[in-house]
Amino acid sequence: MAGASTMSWWERAVIYQVYPRSFQDSDGDGVGDLRGVIRRLDYLQWLGVDAIWLSPIYPSPMKDFGYDIVDYTDVDPIFGTLEDFDALLAEAHRRGLRLLLDLVPNHTSDQHPWFIDARSSRTSPRRDWYIWRDPRPDGSPPTNWLSNFGGSAWEFDPATGQYYYHAYLREQPDLNWRNPEVRAAMLDVMRFWLDRGVDGFRVDVIWHLVKDEQFRDNPPNPGYRPGMWPYRALLPTYTTDRPEVHEVIAEMRRLLDSYGERLMVGEIYLPVERLVAYYGDAGTGVHLPFNFQLIGLPWDAPTLAAAIAAYEGLLPAHGWPNWVLGNHDKPRIASRVGSAQARVAAMLLLTLRGTPTLYYGDELGMRDVPIPPDRVRDPWEKNTPGLGLGRDPARTPMPWDDTPGAGFTAGEPWLPLAVDARAIHVTAQRDDPSSMLGLYRRLIALRRDEPALRAGSYTPAGSGEGWLAYLRESGGRRLLVALNLGAAPLSVDVSVESSRVLLSTVPGRAGEAVGGRVALRGDEGVVLELLERP
Template structure:
């Protein structure tokens, strides 16, 4: 029987920003529960919750101090259970984040580990002696700036932190550490969660020899020095496969559970996704930052998808355009002076045409754009070293807007942790409900269309050789062919067709016999019994 997750659309909820129920300006689990009917109405299959665990919040919950506890900011374990039950009543699977590569500096494990060199958990984290001159063991850098090593005067050693110094890396070379993490995951499996999103899944294992990373191939020094290195030794080690196999063995003990891993790597993301999902004893699927960039060319989309399936024909990808770590795709992809709504509507149609599992991020269904965050409004201080060249992640994390006229967009009765500004409030849910021309309606239509079409859920994918900026692909299931064509630009494009194709589903186009005109950000799905031949005509023919 086909696994549920292969056809799933997963909706990411950032708990801090979804709905505040207790008036403290921070979203919470009861707030999420109260809004699950909205999520279900989109036609998605699952929700992914970013961390809600006990945490001092140095990195907004991605620094966990209790893997089996609920942060009081978000509610109680009873609130989680109620949310889980309500989601299942609505037919929604629940996937929760697992931040296993590192913990909080306030986790009891680390507090014990740093207390001496001979305590029971002394080797649960990555510790190393200084060099003779007192400098760090090697040249590894933190993604958030500076060295990846922090000196601890109690042990007179450095500990590794690939992220903040408040996020010490756990030692996956130690089986006891892995055992303990598996126990925390099993706690949630027994509660009935349907799967895990594994944060920074390729960071688990480090080079045991602590060899320095070589320089990357750069011509202009990057804003973040981390990108000046090829992280050959600080992550993505061969031993990571054995860890994935242990995680898979755990989830396989329970029916219909899944794991999706986040691959963070420069240049090798698709290859690692393929390696980590090959066979039936590793991850169920993986996603990367390949489509979370500013590159929106046809070549970029087609080459990455084709490469994945060439590398891992039995593997499985998960594709998304936005999440809590990057600028929203409508902001990234809209050209100056271009309206945002056509970009948003095309994006969901484009995503549904791809083979694989799909992920969408809260607010995306409203065509939401980044919020302009002033320096004094910053909350994501992890990235403050790179301001203003990089303004951090707050712009995509501002609260969900439910009511355009309500104070703070209906998110909270109190001042929210990040501001709700007029540009975002104007896209509120209540402004779009019942409007057939809204982005919200476009998302519901596209997701319903994908569910209806076996070609999109089950079919093979074959990209059509077309010049930029037109992306074309065929999805074939049995004798049914569905040809999808997308104009990825703000300029009109004109196409010629050979073969009988009937437009179906969502679209923005004009058809006159064999001529097909795609306006800026236009697209079309064509149903046929055989392959259609598509060519690009002179653009002037469309004007």
């Protein structure tokens, strides 16, 4: 294993996701923007993160809030200008922060000039840039493929008499990645931003890029039950995770590598045994195929222990692990496991082997915010009401202080603020070492200072009903992490002869000597420095 000094920057890094609409508004229109992000860079530097992943900022009709793009090489006026972006990049780099952009290569907006041209005529030079098929003899869609956002994934275009494919909204037609011209155009988009100095990309739905060449129907899902997400009615065998996608990724990777140490993160919702294939052969795959297990798994110790072990066992020799607790598409961690366990989850995320990604506001313990029906903005919720799929609750504005706009805006926020935003905010927590924010900052600092956490090996140290423990080791330095995933106190036998507490999720234990069994309070995690080998 490489030492910490020889690791790539992204292997040592803590990545922080900024959802620009909700991070900081600088002009009072209620929507966050790039100048707002610049204003908060000092906070991110203080927190200790190393890189910012910026959700889409491109010009867009905002049908899916920036994931429907009309121009890949500009900034939507709601967020600012290209000059604002350049200023953000320069200010981030001045503080030692890297900047990743969200790349959305699977689909465009239906207002993109490429698609307007493509749908103008069957003989358009860009017709084959998208996926078009004739109707079945009865006029129905050419396959049974479903949209993630509800209904058929095929939209009929009366002007040209064909259907086009959209994995998401009908306003988001999928590009045809089997067309070399599409691939060349998207590589040019990447060059545009790489030439400006971005440090890499998080690539949206990368496992969707290539579809079945024979346009076969997807098979029914035997596990589907009424009331589930409708998309789950079929197995996406022929619409996702096609083998040819790895050729596309290798092409992207070659381009990134030609710019030096740039990072490619892939959004991939797949079981880990398929996820790890996206590392490719050494030098050909995604640097970090996002590992979302901590978002989707039941919050119990045996399940988590088994999942961590399986993931570690499946990683290729060149594959660096990564972990994610939350993002803009899933309920917040504090809402999933409760505020007390969210502290334990923070310790898990920041002490496992690999690169962690934080979602803005999780460091404050932000919870999902109930959205009144008249304030719902998410098209997924509007298209599939009553199933709890809406993403608005996890996208609400960051609370910075106790002013009426929570320091986020001087206007009316685009989504409602949390009812506790005037109590749970950065200003209230920043100088409180017992706060969630204080815990995150200490964990990030400990990770930075301890090679065993940043670069060391991972070894399971046991698990049982309600608890989980593991060792992190580097250069003879041995740290034990023990986590209580329940509310009742536990005494855990992990054969510790002599140790001391480096950090606890509960205040007041730092420096405490521990020998033999490790006593854990309810909802407590500890990092122990092992002083003697058992």
